[in-house]
Every structure is written in C-alpha cells, then in structure tokens.
Amino acid sequence: MPAESERTEMLDSETKAVETPEDHADELRLWLRLLTCTTLIEGEVRGRLRQRFDVTLPRFDLMAQLDKAPDGMTLSDVSKRMMVSNGNVTGLVERLVESGHLDRRTSETDRRVQVIRLTKLGRAEFRKMAAEHEIWIADLFADLSPKDVRELMRLLAKTKASAQKSAARRRP
Amino acid sequence: MPAESERTEMLDSETKAVETPEDHADELRLWLRLLTCTTLIEGEVRGRLRQRFDVTLPRFDLMAQLDKAPDGMTLSDVSKRMMVSNGNVTGLVERLVESGHLDRRTSETDRRVQVIRLTKLGRAEFRKMAAEHEIWIADLFADLSPKDVRELMRLLAKTKASAQKSAARRRP
DNA sequence: CCAAATTGTTTTAAGCCTAAAATGTTTCCC
C-alpha cells in the first residue's frame, strides 16, 4: 500500500504540525523545459532576423505591436503589451525614430503622453519581415499536429492564468 | 464541401506552381502564448530573487548549473547548458568570483580551459535560494493538475525536438 | 482653488547579452 498522495491533503495523524516539504520536482522540470523551448525558438528567430534583415528582435517586436494599432499607441501601452520596463521602451523608440521606422508625437490632449506609430517605411519593412517570420515559426513548430497545437494552447492558457494568479497573490 | 486541408499537400490541379500562402496563424499565436508564459514567470522569479536575496536571475541560473556539478564545469559547458554566448559567461563568472561565490582555476591538463565550481559560500547560498525558488515555481504552476503537468511536459518535449530539427535544417 | 496623489515618461546606474574579432593553446596530420 504505497503512501503516494499527489497534491492532496496529508492523511497521517498529527498532520497539522508535520510540515512535510512537498515534492515540486515536476513543476521545476516543467519550468525548465518551458524556458528551454522559449530560449531555443527565440534565439533562432533572433539570428534569422539579424541575418536576413539586419534587425534586432526587440525592434521587430515593437514594430509588431504598432502594426496592430494603425492609430498608434502610447509608450505605456507598448510597455505593458511587450511586458518590458518603461525605460526600455524609451530607448528602443529613440533608435527606431532615428532610423525612420517610427513617428512620435506628443498627445494633443495630454502633454505627458507620447503617441508612436509606424512610418510608411516602418510599416513596409515590418510587413516584409513579418511574412517570413511567420514561415519560420511554422517551421519551428512543424512537428506538432494541429491537435498538439490546440492542446498546447489550452494548457498554456491555463499556465498563464495560474502564473498571473500567483503573481497577484504576492502583489495585491 | 469545405476545401479545408490542414497541413497536407494541396489537391487542386496545377498545384506545383500555385504556391498558396498557407495559414500559420495558429502556430504564431502558440509562439506568442509560449513567450508570454515564459516572460511572465521569468519576471516573477527575477523579482522575487532580487527582493528576497538581492541576486540576479542569470547569477542564480549559473549557480544552479554548478550545483549539479560538484567537480566543476568548464566555461564552454556552462555556456552550452545555459544557452548563452561565451562572452556572457565570462562576465557573469567574473562577478561571481569577485563576490566569493565561485572558484575558478585553469585546468592542469589543458591550459585553454577554465574550470569553475561553487565555493562553500556559493553552495550554501544557492541551496537556500533554491529551496524557496522551488516553492515559487510550484505556486506559479499551482492551478495545473498533475495530468496537465505531464501533458505539458510531453508537448514541450515535442516542441523542443521540432525546433531543434528546424534549427538544424538551417545550420547543418 | 489647490495641495496631494496619480500617471506617463525619461534618466541613471548597473548589469546582461550578443556577434564577431582577437588571443592563446592543443590537436591533427603530412
């Protein structure tokens, strides 16, 4: 009679005080695997963007956000969407304005706010890159069946929700 | 009669020249979700490490590698395991030697090679951090059932293999 | 109205990270 109890209350007597350190090895392994996958794919995409278009991944990501927002976005919005710090966006935008890919203007109605959008050049270049990028991604995931993809989507949605909940517990 | 053909050869006549751009939106969404999960969890872990132990995530990761190798590792080994550039490891190690967490020596048998290992201090501090870290991870994944965890492990293994294959196709 | 709180952005200081070139060492193989 094995005493296996996965993720349930402990059943032995005097249970409250026992404080058995639970086994979290599986979750740890899962996290490392998740990280490996992301690092692997991200590195591959980074390299291809550099070789093929001489552009960095963060610049591409920022342009991708703006491509979805024809009327532009504020720096804060971009920062939240990209999940990076405000200061990070400031520098990134500076360089992309410099290179002629972005247009930046102060909001008429709130002078704190900077609104940025893709220039014509920026949009054209992004579209070209995005078309190839999509193919790279498809190739990187090529061995997953449509069912695998659906299932992964579902489980990652659950993962995201779980992590957000955990983060919120700490930072209410 | 829907013309849906998921991930199969195209069946229309004159097929070779047609070059229909396939739809890769699902894979793209999957990649973005994967990236979101990783960024979310990584950011959370980074913040907790900083607040709780005043240590950076890369330092923690490097120590984690060394903790598994009591006899030490070469810089190349570390670099491969962590999937970061060589130069990156050089700097990271410099700072950790400086702070007394790492010991570095030139190999007796091959003077090109630097072997690094945790010092007593480094190991002790790492163990303390790792214990809490494991709990954080478990909490971040807390809403996944054991079955979810197994299933995610399986699908991510498949993903990793697929991505590696794709990367190898490009860089033979 | 106006001080305090909030919000949006930039600045700062430090560290992380990469790709590519440079340096030093060993191995290969003729």
Next chain:
DNA sequence: GGGAAACATTTTAGGCTTAAAACAATTTGG
C-alpha cells in the same frame, strides 16, 4: 617536427534590460 585546423576563452562594440529616482502633467478631493 611543423604548419593548419580546431578549440576555449576573452575582448570589443553596441544594444538591451531592469529598478529606482527624477521630472512633468493631470486628476482628485477637500
């Protein structure tokens, strides 16, 4: 043995990233 190739690491130059502090503008509540 000796030159070429391979290997391990460091250096370089530039960019990315963060947390925290500083600054600026707006909103809020007495």
